[in-house]
Amino acid sequence: MNVSQVVDRLRRDGDFCRNLTEWKILPDRPARYGGFPEALDPRLVEGLKRRGISNLYTHQTQAVEAALGGENVCVVTPTASGKTLCYNLPVLNGILANPKARALYLFPTKALSQDQVHELKTFVDEIEVKIGTYTFDGDKPASARKAVRSAGHIVVTNPDMLHSGILPHHTIWIRLFENLEYVVIDELHTYRGVFGSHLANVLRRLKRICAFYGSDPTFICCSATIANPGELAARVVERPFHLVDDNGAPSGERHFLFYNPPVVNAELGIRKSSVKEVSRLATHFLSKGIQSIIFARSRLRVEILTTYLKDAVRKLKKDHNLVKGYRGGYLPTERREIERGLRDGSIMAVVSTNALELGIDIGSLDVSIMTGYSGSVASTWQQAGRAGRRSGVSLVILVATSAPLDQYIINHPEYFFEQAPESATVDPNNLIIVTSHMKCASFELPFLDGESFGLGATSTGEILQFLADNRVLRHVRNKWHWSSDTYPAEDVSLRTAAPGNVVILDTTDNGRVIGEVDFFAAPVEVYQNAIYIHQSVQYTIDELDLDDRKAYARPVETDYYTDAQIKVDLKVLDILQQDRVGEVERQSGELSVTWLPTMYKKIKFGTHENVGWGEIHLPESTMHTSSYWLEFPEDCGERFKLPQEELGAALNALANALRQVAPVQVLCDPTDIRAHANLRSPFSDKPSIYLYETYPGGVGFSDKLYTHHERLLEAAVSLLTNCACKEGCPSCIGSALEAGANGKQGALKLAGLALGQSDATPKPSTLNEAV
Amino acid sequence: MATPAPELGDKLKALLATKGLMSGADLQAREGKARARQSEEKALAAAGGFEVDRVVPGILEGAEDASFYLVREDFPLDCIHGDHTLGAALATDGKHISFSAKDEELSDFDPEKAVFIDTETTGLMGGTGTVTFLVGVGYFHEGHFRLDQCFMRDYDDEEPMLEYLAERFAFADTVVSFNGKSFDLPLLRTRFITNRIPFRVDGIAHFDLVHASRRFWKKRLGDCSLGNIEEQILGIRREGDVDSALIPEIWLSYLHTRDARRLESVFYHHKMDILSLVTLTGFLSHSLSVPDGKGFEHLEDRLSLVRLHFSQKRYDEVLSLAEEMLPLLHEAHLRRDCLEMMGFAAKRRSRWEAMENYWRALIEEFPRHFTARAELAKHLEHRKRDLCEAEQLCRETVKLLEARVSIDVTDSRGVGAPSFLKRLDRIQGKLTRGF
Structure with a gap:
């Protein structure tokens, strides 16, 4: 059965269609061509023609022309729009004109680098010239590295390797840096928040080294559709950019369905489990021989879904290896095998976290199912793009979970289809990040008095002085020299705040490494007695050794998984912005946050009931970060006739709702922001709600939330009012038990107050009612 | 760009003190280490100025405002180092050297045109931030073996030191080292490049004794470090040597205390290393010349x-x-x-x-x-x-x-x-x- 037949069948399925809130058909789009730029070497044009490419799409033509003209280019490229030509053509053209020329390609992951090198090599062979293309990542033996340095025209790597393996050794990469003409940054949209802030600093270092060797490369960036690709490129690279966003690539007809699992308990607002619904849909496609990709938001959900689907396949009397899980934490070889299986069709369904959202080559799949809203418009389009390439019908189904944000999106399809995607935020001047990279930069070349590193010269000087005071640097005459016997890049991880991931070892299998989690996630994911799931095998953690970054696990069989609870204390350190909205203070500034994992719950598979709990014994952690918060008038409880307890519940409910909608307003991961409510803030004695960033110092999200205060509260109000429940439910305010009977109404009153509405009964916004 | 607050340093201190950034044990270890180091340095500084010239005699080499500290020593050819004289190395035959190194380029090896090189550095990890604060070049000169130990009293001594070394290298047609191919020379090359001084040594022959030594003694000795070869093969006993792992820290703390007393053993260690290169070269060639x-x-x-x-x-x-x-x-x-x-x-x-x-x-x-x-x-x-x-x-x-x-x-x-x-x-x- 092909996809169109399956789509027809679904259309006639009343039970299925009843749960849909949207059936959008995105018509096929014909190609638009722009021709080969004149400046392009005829050998390249010939090579393309031999590969069956007789013309360039409009965006390719524009990008190549601009890059050849020496402009920094940022190309916005949806999945499968032929973005690689946008940078390969100018780069190869440069090397053909000057065999000494070099280019550096940066991909966020190793897997993407390998794909890219493979594709480039094929093309280079086609045009029959000697152009060396090499990946340089942690996996290369020392002997091969030498070849990369001397013979590699195009060095393909990731920001982490550039940061810790190349820049600190720039003298042996002299040929690369003296002749660097192009720097390509693919998947630009992934460099937001902490990662993007780090990358911006790595690039500051790169430009510093290039200047030392006398080169001044042109930057070419490719981004998925986000609201501000040009701005992001300019923020990350700190150069002006020519934006190309006129996509000329064709695409086939695509059916985009919004599916809300049916309500099973109206009073409590409980819906059928999204995981089960997805598993049912995916099994249906599997039985029809249709290849699908299933996205889930957490590692845990990926594992649960994989288990369900494997069971279903066994029932169909088929090989369970047709179904695979895929997520961070799997080992590289495992991942490569799965990617291959998807391309050659030996794997019919893959369940993945957003790891497969990026441009890893897995061929074109027929169906993409999302278990829950990914948290952003941009990434949802990326995931949807995994189904269907240039021609033919494809199907995308978004299945909502009962999470508030999901319910908001599923009931506002127009929000999704009409609203511009989110804008990405970075803060290259986060003090911790910029200071870390100034250490690395001093190791690479001493700073000179008056030099500036992204920040102004004065601030740069202050940080240098700070580092000298701590004896990391030494100021002699007009230079600041690295003065320590350590290797600073080793202590700076671009992806997390903490140095070093925690590896998970299977003690029953000679300490085999089964996976890893980042340092901050470890106390929440691999505490003692936690259940850790890897490729559907359950492990229990016997010991977590944070000092050695190790968690010791052994396989077990249980019918539950575990979920950690965390206790949080906040202290306001500094207020940077404040403003009064009616009677409510909105503020942003700096906080000190102390958190302590206290206990975990055991939750049964299938029924999701709570079947027990245990204590977590780990030390508390303290962090300074940025926050946006609201302070309500002291008498608001009396005014709304809410006793203390209920006011607390209302604050919690609103905090939870705000946190749910926040990632939609600022493009960030749901885990980048946390919320906390205080009945009486220790700082002002007023009832307060805090939204704070999880990265030390913050990377700009708080500032953005402060700016979008109104939009944020309106979204929360809309979420609460559009929810069918009476007293609040997991779909809007989180756990109904904790929120109490008046939680939802109370939250709405508080929100009204924060929007400056004196009668405190907020009007539902202009958004439509639920379907 | 946000304007950073004036108290940037204080803010940084608060941020970096964040406990979550490292585990409690890391933080304590680090703080403990820093405290111990500082009190040690205070004690040294209190003992009064012990600049390097009071510890190892030498001269300032270079221009008035751009110089480094040069410790020069001329050893007579009959000076005994272990079981052999330094002068014995003059009988070295290029044929044996090129054979032991499996390198044809060394067949014209002439001990009188060789420089024996060794460096002391601020770290063993490599990378551009590692400084070679003590570079030794030894060579036969007018009936002596001359050893120049070039020392940086601070970072600004580096450039004049490298200029001097460049001149020294210009006289040589071969470099002799122990593990210099993978350690000392890459580091020196980096120092030259970052100071924009041409590094001529890349163009000349290099006799790296570590490879030759492994070929002859690895099977029997296992450990082919210079120290072990000195003991087992050359009959050398060191007295008052320093653990080489401590060397980076000794120089880095000297920068602050200006107390050079602990550097004495570093100079000694460095001198012994180079003298051993000489006798080892002579001994290898001699051993190969016996029928x-x-x-x-x-x-x-x-x-x-x-x-x-x-x-x-x-x-x-x-x-x-x-x-x-x-x-x-x-x-x-x-x-x-x-x-x-x-x-x-x-x-x-x-x-x-x-x-x-x-x-x-x-x-x-x-x-x-x-x-x-x-x-x-x-x-x-x-x-x-x-x-x-x-x-x-x-x-x-x-x-x-x-x-x-x-x-x-x-x-x-x-x-x-x-x-x-x-x-x-x-x-x-x-x-x-x-x-």
């Missing part, structure tokens, strides 16, 4: 010499050395290695009869030596055309190989039953066809 491999007293070392000849395809030398030492060898693994090399050397020289004897000897002593069996079978079948014996050998071997499954011996060359079965088949075919 019949007798320069290598230990048979195990002498066998390493045979191995080196073998790897350079000097089969006549292999055969003559090995013939002589075989009767002296008693340990089984040494005899096996020796006979193996003899067999292959004879083969390469087409000395069939000798070769046949070596393979037979090997098989007799090591019945499970399948390589020897394969070689002998080939010889019997194709060259000697003794099909009957070849057939018998193959049959016997197949039997052994089949038994091997349960007992197991490893044959490094991976000669397996299938290849013998194939050979047996072919020979039997020839026999029936009446060849």
Whole structure:
């Protein structure tokens, strides 16, 4: 059965269609061509023609022309729009004109680098010239590295390797840096928040080294559709950019369905489990021989879904290896095998976290199912793009979970289809990040008095002085020299705040490494007695050794998984912005946050009931970060006739709702922001709600939330009012038990107050009612 | 861009003190270490100025506002270092050096045109931030061995020091080092590049003693560090040496305290390293100049010499050395290695009869030596055309190989039953066809 037949069948399925809130058909789009730029070497044009490419799409033509003209280019490229030509053509053209020329390609992951090198090599062979293309990542033996340095025209790597393996050794990469003409940054949209802030600093270092060797490369960036690709490129690279966003690539007809699992308990607002619904849909496609990709938001959900689907396949009397899980934490070889299986069709369904959202080559799949809203418009389009390439019908189904944000999106399809995607935020001047990279930069070349590193010269000087005071640097005459016997890049991880991931070892299998989690996630994911799931095998953690970054696990069989609870204390350190909205203070500034994992719950598979709990014994952690918060008038409880307890519940409910909608307003991961409510803030004695960033110092999200205060509260109000429940439910305010009977109404009153509405009964916004 | 607050330093301090950034244990260890270091430094500073000139005599070299500290020492040629004189190195023959280094470029090695190099650095991890704060160049000069220890009193001494070294290198046509190919020279190159001074050493020959030493002594000594070679081979005892792991920290803290007393042992350590390069070079060349491999007293070392000849395809030398030492060898693994090399050397020289004897000897002593069996079978079948014996050998071997499954011996060359079965088949075919 092909996809169109399956789509027809679904259309006639009343039970299925009843749960849909949207059936959008995105018509096929014909190609638009722009021709080969004149400046392009005829050998390249010939090579393309031999590969069956007789013309360039409009965006390719524009990008190549601009890059050849020496402009920094940022190309916005949806999945499968032929973005690689946008940078390969100018780069190869440069090397053909000057065999000494070099280019550096940066991909966020190793897997993407390998794909890219493979594709480039094929093309280079086609045009029959000697152009060396090499990946340089942690996996290369020392002997091969030498070849990369001397013979590699195009060095393909990731920001982490550039940061810790190349820049600190720039003298042996002299040929690369003296002749660097192009720097390509693919998947630009992934460099937001902490990662993007780090990358911006790595690039500051790169430009510093290039200047030392006398080169001044042109930057070419490719981004998925986000609201501000040009701005992001300019923020990350700190150069002006020519934006190309006129996509000329064709695409086939695509059916985009919004599916809300049916309500099973109206009073409590409980819906059928999204995981089960997805598993049912995916099994249906599997039985029809249709290849699908299933996205889930957490590692845990990926594992649960994989288990369900494997069971279903066994029932169909088929090989369970047709179904695979895929997520961070799997080992590289495992991942490569799965990617291959998807391309050659030996794997019919893959369940993945957003790891497969990026441009890893897995061929074109027929169906993409999302278990829950990914948290952003941009990434949802990326995931949807995994189904269907240039021609033919494809199907995308978004299945909502009962999470508030999901319910908001599923009931506002127009929000999704009409609203511009989110804008990405970075803060290259986060003090911790910029200071870390100034250490690395001093190791690479001493700073000179008056030099500036992204920040102004004065601030740069202050940080240098700070580092000298701590004896990391030494100021002699007009230079600041690295003065320590350590290797600073080793202590700076671009992806997390903490140095070093925690590896998970299977003690029953000679300490085999089964996976890893980042340092901050470890106390929440691999505490003692936690259940850790890897490729559907359950492990229990016997010991977590944070000092050695190790968690010791052994396989077990249980019918539950575990979920950690965390206790949080906040202290306001500094207020940077404040403003009064009616009677409510909105503020942003700096906080000190102390958190302590206290206990975990055991939750049964299938029924999701709570079947027990245990204590977590780990030390508390303290962090300074940025926050946006609201302070309500002291008498608001009396005014709304809410006793203390209920006011607390209302604050919690609103905090939870705000946190749910926040990632939609600022493009960030749901885990980048946390919320906390205080009945009486220790700082002002007023009832307060805090939204704070999880990265030390913050990377700009708080500032953005402060700016979008109104939009944020309106979204929360809309979420609460559009929810069918009476007293609040997991779909809007989180756990109904904790929120109490008046939680939802109370939250709405508080929100009204924060929007400056004196009668405190907020009007539902202009958004439509639920379907 | 947000304007950073004026108290940027304080803010940073608060942020970096964040406990979540590192585990509690890390933080405590780090704080403890810092406190210990600072109190130590305070004590040193309190003891009064001990600049480097009060610890190791030397001169300021360079211009007035751009100089470094030079410690120069001239050693007479009959100066004894361990069991040998420094002057003995003057008899070094390029032929032996290039042979031991497997590097033709060194065949014109002239000790009077060589610089002996060693560096002390701020770290062992490498990378552009690692500084070579003490660079030694030794060379023969007007009837002496002269050692220049070039020392940076602070970072601004680096440029004049490198300028001086560049001049020094200009006189040399060979560099001698111990592990300099992978450690000292890359670091020096980085220092030169970052100071924008041309690094001429890349263009000249380099004799890295670590590789030569491993070739002769690795099998016997295992540990081929310079220290161990000094003790085991050169008869050198160091007194008042410093643990080299401490060296970076000693210099870094001297920068702050200006107390150079702990550097005394660093200068000593560095001097000894370079003097050992000289005697080691002389000793190696001398050992190779004694006829019949007798320069290598230990048979195990002498066998390493045979191995080196073998790897350079000097089969006549292999055969003559090995013939002589075989009767002296008693340990089984040494005899096996020796006979193996003899067999292959004879083969390469087409000395069939000798070769046949070596393979037979090997098989007799090591019945499970399948390589020897394969070689002998080939010889019997194709060259000697003794099909009957070849057939018998193959049959016997197949039997052994089949038994091997349960007992197991490893044959490094991976000669397996299938290849013998194939050979047996072919020979039997020839026999029936009446060849």
